[in-house]
Amino acid sequence: MRRMLVTGGAGFIGSNFVHDTLRRDPDAEITVLDALTYAGNQRNLDPVSDRIAFVRGDICDAELVDGLVRDTDVVVHFAAESHVDNSLNDPSPFIRTNILGTFTLLEAVRRYDKRFHHISTDEVFGDLPLDSDEQFTESTAYDPSSPYSASKAGSDLLVRAWVRSYGVAATLSNCANNYGPYQHVEKLIPRQITNILLGDSPKLYGTGANIREWTHVQDHNDAVHRILANGRIGETYLIGSGEELSNKQIIEQILTLMNRPSTDYDQVPDRPGHDLRYSNNSTKLRTELGWIPKHDFTTGLRSTIDWYRSNPTWWKPQKSETEATYKLLGR
Ligand code: NAD
Numbered sequence: 001m002r003r004m005l006v007t008g009g010a011g012f013i014g015s016n017f018v019h020d021t022l023r024r025d026p027d028a029e030i031t032v033l034d035a036l037t038y039a040g041n042q043r044n045l046d047p048v049s050d051r052i053a054f055v056r057g058d059i060c061d062a063e064l065v066d067g068l069v070r071d072t073d074v075v076v077h078f079a080a081e082s083h084v085d086n087s088l089n090d091p092s093p094f095i096r097t098n099i100l101g102t103f104t105l106l107e108a109v110r111r112y113d114k115r116f117h118h119i120s121t122d123e124v125f126g127d128l129p130l131d132s133d134e135q136f137t138e139s140t141a142y143d144p145s146s147p148y149s150a151s152k153a154g155s156d157l158l159v160r161a162w163v164r165s166y167g168v169a170a171t172l173s174n175c176a177n178n179y180g181p182y183q184h185v186e187k188l189i190p191r192q193i194t195n196i197l198l199g200d201s202p203k204l205y206g207t208g209a210n211i212r213e214w215t216h217v218q219d220h221n222d223a224v225h226r227i228l229a230n231g232r233i234g235e236t237y238l239i240g241s242g243e244e245l246s247n248k249q250i251i252e253q254i255l256t257l258m259n260r261p262s263t264d265y266d267q268v269p270d271r272p273g274h275d276l277r278y279s280n281n282s283t284k285l286r287t288e289l290g291w292i293p294k295h296d297f298t299t300g301l302r303s304t305i306d307w308y309r310s311n312p313t314w315w316k317p318q319k320s321e322t323e324a325t326y327k328l329l330g331r
């Protein structure tokens with residue numbers, strides 16, 4: 001499975017995956033298919049640009065997808081509209097890319113009988129109560145809350161149906177919140193780090209009691225490699241580090257690590273329909289495939305802060321437009 005088509009490989013997790021794959025197998029033949037939306041940045045692939053093929057294009061373009069899938073061994077599908085707040089503002093690109101795009105890829109994979117891995121999110125399961133130790137498992141019923149999570153749920157169900165109905169050789173993974181280098185500044189952690197670097201304050205939605213489980217992007221991608229190598233066809237694997245923190249705790253920790261008083265943040269209006277808590281039970285991945293996350297949250301957060309501090313030319317071009325959008329939303 002040396003020839004790999006990586007959709008969304010110019011985005012946050014996809015670009016980290018391309019770097020990681022080439023570290024593991026310097027001879028891997030990687031083609032990245034990415035539309036370079038506002039979230040994609042070809043610069044993320046600069047360090048490996050002479051070792052991969054880059055195709056700027058849309059996963060909904062059936063003719064383009066057909067040719068690329070024909071000429072590969074495995075498709076790793078990261079491409080998506082990925083931001084909940086944007087989906088609340090305008091769901092239409094989420095329905096198109098996440099549902100129609102996944103359908104387009106599945107049809108090509110079915111035609112040429114190729115291996116497919118679908119990257120998804122724990123948000124498809126809805127949320128869990130704040131004061132509980134309940135967890136999502138691979139058999140939790142789907143109950144998405146936002147247009148983003150509903151569109152990802154739709155894409156997951158298409159993959160499952162293509163496995164069952166057509167025998168497509170697919171696996172799925174649903175990961176918890178990721179952090180690390182190359183994450184767009186619209187997301188919680190980079191938004192607050194870059195606000196502080198610019199002398200502004202972090203923005204906490206509501207009271208900040210909502211809990212997320214934080215997994216370093218390299219640990220996520222390590223899980224994807226394990227599933228590609230030894231995952232069972234048709235199976236879903238949940239990925240999560242076990243590091244659960246409230247948004248308030250995250251913002252306080254970022255402030256402290258950046259030498260600002262931990263109370264130095266603004267409270268802004270809450271996100272509509274805001275999911276309370278996510279927590280993945282990743283026992284199946286750990287026992288079947290030997291996955292163990294290597295990054296503890298505080299060390300990973302510290303190195304992520306260092307990365308944003310060292311790469312202002314990467315994030316500054318995204319920042320003013322992102323904050324202008326948040327201003328319109330009142331957040
Ligand atoms: P991202 O927004 O950083 O990157 C998405 C990439 O997809 C971008 O490069 C964009 O240009 C590309 N893209 C968007 N629409 C496209 C289209 N129609 N055709 C081709 N390319 C297109 O997203 P991310 O955070 O890297 O997320 C990657 C995947 O992981 C997504 O499927 C997301 O649902 C999933 N996921 C993300 C997280 C997280 O915390 N970020 C957690 C769990 C799962």
Ligand code: TDX
Nearest residue numbers: 082083084121123177186187188191203204205210247
């Ligand atoms: O400025 C902020 N202040 C704030 O309190 C932002 C941007 C977010 N938040 C809150 C909302 C969420 O409870 O922080 C939490 C995390 O927010 P996001 O970074 O937008 O992530 P989330 O909505 O949890 O979704 C993420 O994890 C699952 C990814 O964006 C998805 O792609 C992934 O599927």
